[in-house]
Amino acid sequence: MMRWTQTYIPTLRQKQTEAELISHQLLLRGGYIRKLASGIYLYLPLMQRVIEKFANIVREEMNRAGALEIHMSVLCPAEIWQATGRYQSVGKEQMRMKDRHEHEFVMCGTHEETVTTLIKGEVKSYRQLPMNLYQIQVKFRDEIRPRFGLMRGREFIMKDAYTFDATQESFDRSYQKMVDAYYTIFKRAGLDTVKVESDTGAMGGKAAHEFMLLVDTNGGEETILICDKCGYAANAEKAAFRDTVKIGKPEKPKPLETVDTPGAATIEEVTAFLKVKPHELVKTLIYMADDKPVATLVRGDRDVNEIKLKNAVGAIQLELATPGQIEEYTGAPVGFAGPVGLKDVPLYVDPLVTKLSNFIVGANADQKHIVNVNLDRDFKATKVIDLSMARGGDGCPMCNANLDSKSGIEVGNTFQLGTKYSLSLGAKFLDAEGKEHPIIMGSYGIGITRTPQAALEKYYDDKGIIWPRSIAPYLVELIPLSMENEGQVAAAEKIYTALTEAGIDVLMDDRAERPGVKFNDADLIGMPIRITIGDKSLAKGKVEIKARAEDKVELVAVDSVVGAVEEVAQRLN
RNA sequence: CGGGGUGUGGCGCAGUCUGGCAGCGCGCUUGCUUUGGGAGCAAGAUGUCGGAGGUUCAAAUCCUCUCACCCCGACCA
Incomplete structure (x- = not known):
């Protein structure tokens, strides 16, 4: 499928000082990304494959949920953003520029304006609804302080979907479909996520949820509060709570x-x-x-x-x-x-x-x-008005238990937009009685570049990355220990061909490097399964198979590698 | 934007205080040896010392301005 000497995997031995987070460090050292400017990263071949794999999972589940893939421009005429008021409210995060005719454009950090403009005037009847449009595309937000690599970059890839419904009941179904799809997507990517209530921010609208990956590292950018008993979960900035501090009984007012x-x-x-x-x-x-x-x-x-x-x-x-x-x-x-x-x-x-x-x-x-x-x-x-920040140990607002404070990374979000955009941009439809209504909208994001990095805040050890298999660049890394040993090379080629024919993604380290270098690089870049071909086992017609996440090494016959790989893959995350 | 810090070969850094031949480790090239967890020996290549201006016989080093990047905070659709 790919040979190391034919691709570009510039691994680094030394720690990179610019990276604070372990996940960022690993992507740099593993030759996945390079920085071009603050918050702007280039995706190298391995990263490109990770992105493709994750994007394809997203695409499959979105399609399965009935969403239609489209593609919208990164640019948008400024007056459309002025019409919704976000030209003002979004502020400096938005990159703006003028074309040669002095016509002002904005670079989209999200596409509510664009997609609403697309359907307005064209979707006119309740018969055309509901509809769900999505794209997987580059976004640009001129963050005040980019940091943490892909986690808070200025340029990033996002899947953004937009639903259009005629009635609240219909919208509720559309929203739930997206929520269900999100759970499936993250699960397929090997990630357990928690859905929490969140603030709607500059998005506006009625309600919003975030899908959080809970982490123990310092990579957690959000504090979330969870009730183990009833399942209430909210971003700290949104969380309601029951105050449990004992205060004295009201006293008679005393003189100031x-x-x-x-x-x-x-x-x-x-x-x-x-x-x-x-x-x-x-x-x-x-x-x-x-x-x-x-x-x-x-x-x-x-x-x-x-x-x-x-x-x-x-x-x-x-x-x-x-x-x-x-x-x-x-x-x-x-x-x-x-x-x-x-x-x-x-x-x-x-x-x-x-x-x-x-x-x-x-x-x-x-x-x-x-x-x-x-x-x-x-x-x-x-x-x-309630102005207090909820904290761990506060009472749950829904039941009599207490809230737990956890650290999480937002990998997806869903917004109930209501009619904010359809009203300001005039996206209306006629119902069965011929009456005009604004379309009820929702918007749904998944960070395509951020999610894989977030996953690394969980899936690593002191040697390097341990990819969940569904988003790993290759499932198998094949290592002939010596490229000068004809027997090893012949066995490697045979296995390489067999795996490729079986549709298994395999990377063969065909460099004339010493075994130590190959092993260390393999651990660093983190393919889920490693196959080692060395003289010791090859003398018995066998090769070694080892999962990156496990210590155990198994010997398998050269002829039965495909089956063995499939078997090991079965039990991996 | 406010506070702190860093810019010296591809990467990591020393040298700056106290001006005087631009260095070290890793990587890279060539050769020989080595080959199951980041090899050894030998020979080499690679720098506008972030940029501009100034002081000085002489500036990586001192002064002024400027740019980029990192960290903390504000921000995060």
Whole structure:
């Protein structure tokens, strides 16, 4: 199928300093990828095969689910993105350029605008629905900070599918079909995934899910919260929770008192100084939401969930205020902000704060806090809304068990878009009564280049990669130990031909290298099955077969290698 | 964008503080030996020291500007 000397597998012996993640390191060292620029990678022959294998699994399952493969341009006229408002909301992640006629285009990071434009005006009747269109294509997002190799590149390949339905019931079926297909796809790729609830982000729409690969390495880019008992699972940024912290019974409001807290700005310092628990304090953080200040109040032991806040204030850009801005709005340095007497800044209050009485806040004055503060008496909330980040150990919102915190990599997502795009771009259909409605849409992504790398965060050892067999570049690596030994070469050629004729992907290491080099490279690049041809066993008419994931070496007759490979493959992931 | 760091042969690095022949390991080429877990010996090739400007008899080294890349944060459809 392929000989090492005829292909290009530039393995590296030394660790590459640019790679932090084990998976990224392995792809570089194994000769799978090379970097062209920050966040832009070139796929070498082995990577190209991995991508093809995974893409084909995706393609087969999408087709099986009734989706139709199409291909859309990477470019899109800017005015279409202006029509949906995302030209504004997506911001700098979007690469923009002008053609020679000064007509502005965007480089698509996703294709809702394009696909909706495609079907609008052409899909006019409920009889043409439902429909599901997908493509496997390059995307470009000018990430603020590309990192982790293919995991957060600027250019990447994605499978994106879009569903179009006439009714909510029909949409629910279409959505479920995609969810089912996703489980099948990842399972076929050897990956166990968990479906979690997620925020819809700049996609907009009603609800969204992410498919996460759970990992133990530092490659986990997302924190997810899972309830073992009822199965509730959500991205931390989305997760609801039941607060289980014991707080005191409501007390009668006591008189306000300003106290000196020299040198105590952080929650830790203030609690130590005043000898109180973090949950008796209220933390006031000032954010800038599209250049306007907002104050958030959460209980001292909780962190602000910025996604929830962003959604609550409806901001496009949200960031913590700078020390200078904090001083401008509160009159005090960082660490002493509080709601009492804070002027011209809206106060977003977490519901957990409303259960507290006689709590402690910053005094908007240097080195001072106020005690015995009470909501409504001492300040009014602009809005009471959940702003707390859920964390491991919190109560499950659906049952009486507790949530577990895990680290995961997002490999797929599904969005219930509703009519956001069909309304703004005018994609409508006529129902049986001749009435006009906007099409109900969904959008579904799978990271084609990211998923294989994510898999490597799980499938490796100290020697290198251990591919799941369905996405390995080759199933078998065939190693004649010496290319100068005629017997070995003849046996290798015979086996090579037999495997190829049996339709098994095989890579033969025909380099004039020493055995140690071949073994080490084989372990590094990670083909699931290794066949070694050496004098010791060949004298008995046998060769060695070994799974990359196992230690055990079996001897098989040269003539029965095909059967043996199939047998070993059966039991591999 | 803010903070930190790195740019020296294909890869990994030393040299920079204190200016004075541009080095080491791996890889590469050739030859001989070796051949079941990254071989040995010998001979070789490979550098605008990221770029521009400046100081100096002399700059990888000092100064100014600039570019790229990496890490932390913001971001992540």
